[in-house]
């Protein structure tokens with residue numbers, strides 16, 4: 101049995117360019133891996149089967165659309181395994197459809213877990229290519245740390261970071277569909293008269309102040325540099341998130357933003373103690389379902405050394 105831990109992500113910058121002819125947007129996406137994560141266990145089995153546990157388990161599809169199952173089949177096909185056998189169990193802590201790339205995380209974890217279970221020893225570069233085939237956010241879940249994603253977000257460059265940052269995530273009731281949030285972003289741009297195409301919207305790039313804050317390990321500077329071009333679209337589709345962001349700021353967060361396409365809200369705290377107090381205050385505020393204190397950056401999908409038996 102192989103157990104893999106995999107982090108969720110928050111985008112500390114999510115710069116969204118214009119809509120391309122292929123339906124995607126050019127992104128300047130600074131991914132940050134946090135300790136709040138899922139655990140995917142791979143055990144020998146017949147065919148590819150799946151179970152899931154955790155508070156959001158009922159929202160996770162257990163058929164072939166699950167990214168963990170798709171990852172197992174893709175890895176098997178890459179190696180020409182005609183009849184792959186694995187039972188995957190997802191212990192789900194990452195909010196589902198929450199803007200924290202939980203499905204992508206499970207896809208990355210399944211690649212690592214099946215690679216070890218089946219003794220394939222796939223080079224990391226090849227795993228990254230397979231991850232990019234599965235989805236734009238999957239390669240980062242393999243890499244972890246902090247990275248700039250360009251293109252659809254899948255062309256990654258690891259970024260230097262000093263120290264640990266402390267975060268709180270406020271989990272909303274229900275999810276938001278990522279494609280729907282991108283469509284709303286385009287609609288709001290059209291409505292504002294700026295146009296939404298890739299000739300109207302400048303190609304985004306990583307903000308120098310953000311990169312400096314990460315490199316020097318300065319939480320106040322990072323808080324001041326947090327940006328998310330999808331935030332107004334997420335707020336337009338889910339206006340109640342404004343109250344969540346305000347509650348976190350009132351309770352002492354030094355920075356606040358919607359995580360990715362939302363509806364999870366992310367708050368930066370000045371230290372671990374402040375993060376615990378902030379999570380307690382947010383959970384009691386009535387503006388979210390629950391709140392978790394966590395930290396990062398942490399590594400990408402990795403085998404849990406003491407939980408692995410042959």
Ligand code: ATP
Nearest residue numbers: 166167196197198199200201202203204206237278
């Ligand atoms: P992102 O931040 O990458 O846009 P997200 O965090 O908002 O994604 P996910 O939790 O990845 O959203 O789930 C989006 C949808 O993907 C779910 O509603 C579900 O139908 C499907 N899905 C497929 N595989 C998984 C998985 N392993 N865990 C959760 N959802 C999955």
